Amino acid sequence: MSGEQDDAGAAPRTIRQAGRPPLTERRKAEIRREIARQAVRLFNTKGVAATSAEEIAAAAGISVRTLWRHFPNKEHCVLPLLNEPLGVTIQAVLRWHPGHDAAELVDAMEHGAEEAVAADKMGNDIPALLDLVRLTRTEPGLRLVWIRSRDEAEQMLADALARRAGLTAPDLTVRVHAAVMNSALQAAMEHYAFHTSPTAGDPAALRKMIRDALLIAAHGLS
Template sequence: MAQARGRTGRPPLSEERKAEIRLEIARAAVDLFVTQGVAATTGEQIGRAVGISARTVWRYFPTKESCVRPLLTAGAELIADTLRHWRPGHPLPDAFDFEQRAADDDRLLTAPAHATVGALVRLTRTEPGLRAVWLQTYDEAEPAFARALAERAGLPADDLRPAIQAAMFNAALRAAVEHHAWHTADVPADPATARSDLAATLRTALTTAAAGLA
């Protein structure tokens, strides 16, 4: 009886490693987009910057603009988690204390660099393809925000009230992040100062919307 052949070739990548590769591709794509523009950037260049082939880049992302999604979705996941842990009786803006979160949440230590995300957000103002990815990310995040708010309030997931609250929160959040990125383009700052400035901008935006989020 012939002996069964064992599996050959490289072992499959873990989900954690796949996520790391996606983030590496995202950072390389943003660096190239900032340096030479989206139109001049190719899949081959993105892959070369990461040490992989263009074919591998396209295995992870359908378009070069979509390569930036991991930098955006990571933030949306952290925000939804923050909403779930927003303590009753505490103002919503206080939930976004980045200095405290950095001390309590190891995920913030490995989050994309503030300067990288800021550069990406600024590009969405002039690059239609990136703008579409940026807006789509917020559109897809809104149901997660609604579920988090419903869970916190003890309401059914399909209740209208958290859906409306999530829409208000989502709009305030996007406006704050864009305002911060566009108004700090030429102001170099260390990571701690940048987090503090962004937190202050978020507090202003969320305080403005707080009447509908009480």
């Protein structure tokens, strides 16, 4: 019962249910990021098979029930680390002025990444993100999550490019451009992670590699 009648014909009066207040979207995002960080840390230390959902939840300071409300399985716990850089990319694409070359897009992406690092939205997660990318070489379950996230990223990039071009849906040209950009981002991330020691990661160097990869891929893209 969601309410009770005050007087005959009066509108029902809502009764507030007792319990915890609803979580804000920002708080939910913070919880998901902490779950992702702890999952990668445990996966990196013990391996995916030897890490339980209970361990991830305990490390993140939540219940297992809460963990399952956010993710369908333990491998998917890492998704927030993969999604945050994509958000920066999408925003840069939407701000990219029609008629300007790809260098402006790359500048906008770099600026967005710097803002995210300065606001502590992404900077502290870069070492964990690189550890995760390294794990995709040896952990099949994480490799599948990585591939799925890249597939979803390509569709989101295509939609953003279509909006920039004033299209109602991506056409073939837009889809090819999205695929090229997505592949460049993946190649840069993997190349940097696979050729850099976990103790020597440099966010600025990673951003430069991503910039170089996008400029290589975007030759002729406008």
